[in-house]
Amino acid sequence: MKANGLWTIINQAAHNHSTRRFLAADARGAWISYGHLRDAVSASMEGLSQAGVRAGDRVAIQLQGPDQFVMAWLAVLAMDAVAVPIDSHAPSADRMRTLERTGSHFLLHDRAAEVPSNLGSIFGDGVHWQLLENPHGPRLTQVGPAGGLILLTSGTTGDPKPVGLPTASLIHTASHVARVHQLASTDVGYSPLPLFHINGEVVGVLATLLAGGAIVVSDRFHAGQFWTMANRHGATWLNLVPSILKVLIGGEGGPDSPARIRFIRSASAPLPISTLKAIEGRWQIPVIETYGLSESASQVAANPLDAPRAGSVGRPVGTQIRVVDAFGVSLATGEVGEVEIRGPAVIDANWGPNRWAEEKYRRGWYRTGDLGWFDQDGYLYLSGRSRELINRGGEKIFPREVEEVILEHPSLVDCAVVGRPNERLGEEPVAFVVPGHDDCDPVQLQQELSRLVRERLSRFKCPAEYFVVNALPKGSTGKVARQSLRQHAMAASSKD
Numbered sequence: 001m002k003a004n005g006l007w008t009i010i011n012q013a014a015h016n017h018s019t020r021r022f023l024a025a026d027a028r029g030a031w032i033s034y035g036h037l038r039d040a041v042s043a044s045m046e047g048l049s050q051a052g053v054r055a056g057d058r059v060a061i062q063l064q065g066p067d068q069f070v071m072a073w074l075a076v077l078a079m080d081a082v083a084v085p086i087d088s089h090a091p092s093a094d095r096m097r098t099l100e101r102t103g104s105h106f107l108l109h110d111r112a113a114e115v116p117s118n119l120g121s122i123f124g125d126g127v128h129w130q131l132l133e134n135p136h137g138p139r140l141t142q143v144g145p146a147g148g149l150i151l152l153t154s155g156t157t158g159d160p161k162p163v164g165l166p167t168a169s170l171i172h173t174a175s176h177v178a179r180v181h182q183l184a185s186t187d188v189g190y191s192p193l194p195l196f197h198i199n200g201e202v203v204g205v206l207a208t209l210l211a212g213g214a215i216v217v218s219d220r221f222h223a224g225q226f227w228t229m230a231n232r233h234g235a236t237w238l239n240l241v242p243s244i245l246k247v248l249i250g251g252e253g254g255p256d257s258p259a260r261i262r263f264i265r266s267a268s269a270p271l272p273i274s275t276l277k278a279i280e281g282r283w284q285i286p287v288i289e290t291y292g293l294s295e296s297a298s299q300v301a302a303n304p305l306d307a308p309r310a311g312s313v314g315r316p317v318g319t320q321i322r323v324v325d326a327f328g329v330s331l332a333t334g335e336v337g338e339v340e341i342r343g344p345a346v347i348d349a350n351w352g353p354n355r356w357a358e359e360k361y362r363r364g365w366y367r368t369g370d371l372g373w374f375d376q377d378g379y380l381y382l383s384g385r386s387r388e389l390i391n392r393g394g395e396k397i398f399p400r401e402v403e404e405v406i407l408e409h410p411s412l413v414d415c416a417v418v419g420r421p422n423e424r425l426g427e428e429p430v431a432f433v434v435p436g437h438d439d440c441d442p443v444q445l446q447q448e449l450s451r452l453v454r455e456r457l458s459r460f461k462c463p464a465e466y467f468v469v470n471a472l473p474k475g476s477t478g479k480v481a482r483q484s485l486r487q488h489a490m491a492a493s494s495k496d
Helices: 005-016 035-050 066-078 092-102 167-180 198-210 225-233 243-248 272-285 352-362 397-408 442-456 484-496
Strands: 021-025 031-033 057-064 082-085 104-108 121-124 127-133 148-152 163-167 188-191 214-217 237-240 264-266 289-293 296-302 318-325 339-344 365-374 381-385 390-392 395-397 414-423 426-435 467-468
Touching: 005 035, 005 057, 005 066, 005 167, 005 198, 005 467, 021 066, 021 198, 031 035, 031 057, 035 066, 057 066, 057 121, 057 289, 066 082, 066 214, 082 092, 092 148, 092 243, 104 163, 121 264, 148 167, 148 198, 163 167, 163 188, 167 296, 188 198, 188 225, 198 214, 198 237, 198 296, 214 225, 225 243, 237 243, 243 272, 243 339, 243 414, 272 289, 339 414, 352 365, 381 397, 390 414, 397 414, 397 442, 414 484, 426 442, 426 484
Parallel strands: 021 214, 057 082, 057 104, 082 148, 188 214, 188 237, 237 264, 264 289, 390 426, 426 467
Antiparallel strands: 021 031, 104 127, 121 127, 148 163, 289 296, 318 339, 339 365, 365 381, 390 395, 414 426
16 A cells, blocks of 8 residues: 555654544534544555555545545545545536546445445445446556546536646645644634535645644535534634625624634635625634635635735735736736736646646646736735626726625625626626615615616726626535526526
């Protein structure tokens, strides 16, 4: 059984502080120590090896228990195999699509009823892990360590693409997350984010492991239990996304000791300034906005703890970032252009299933598709996605700018602005808004929003129509499915 640098990290952590707590699944509450972590990962590696898993094999993981998922995930990475995380709640048809798109060889899960009885099995900690051989593709046999991770992008604007990341990239990013957030052995993080996405895995689990701290994980966010769990475990930092923050600020309860929570980390989607100010004003806890991509093993920029700037995603961390024009020429401070990145953790087009990424590179820089600009102190501000930019008769409109103004209305909890076709102008902006209470008068709200936006923005930026909806369609990490909104807006327009 082969082990790599990650196993060395796990083994050394257990040697240094065997009884220190490392991980808890909030629904169960019991803590796993660093010594238990080492023993569980070692046993899992041995079981996988006996079942036939070798370096380079792609092992899909679909387990109900967050703690069991973490142990299996770390074991696969530590033996230089390739982990393919799958949503624990995904139905069998969705699971099969993931297996086919990632070329997985094996499947680990605890849904015994869905698996033929003639397949091998592993027993560990009372959980029955079914191991399914699925010969969809060759092992990763390139020079160097083959271990790593394959994720499917969120797919909100098209078919998901597989993103392959070697273990070294994950560790690189996790080390910089731990450094910029000053994580220490005394910290207890709470991360109720999906573990089949890069944020929960790298920011929540790996960064904590490298810092020697503790982390509480969950497979889902439960609004009614959030503060109870955070208070029970003595959380000192929270790993969240804007959609969760919006729910929290609209609900009851809060931290029993706000001073104990050093900061709230926000990622995965743009954070409205109004939400940031509401959180900080209510609980006096700093909100640290960050910027990351699956294609870079998560974080590439973050606000420093001692000098965060509202509206900015912070400064580059562990990755080089530049803003360029359409020809790839770097732009001056304050000028908006496409954000490009490069560094040890950025997707390698020659690794695993990443051939599609070749077309995303320009002279060694990966084109993110995000639009942004730097201020004079090197803080990065994002304006939106290049494909989300609205061209209204030659005038360019950044949806986030309009959304920030709309969300100043006290009755709203969420908003998204998208473009829809206009025969005369090419495109026009429309807004989808979510009120915070059921007794809202849609007509009155639309009139108030129209007045608010006209007072604050140029006329060409004002939405042509406002749709009052109960919720915005979002993926599991809180990103708005804007393509669905565009289709809805087009359908509504065609009925007029």
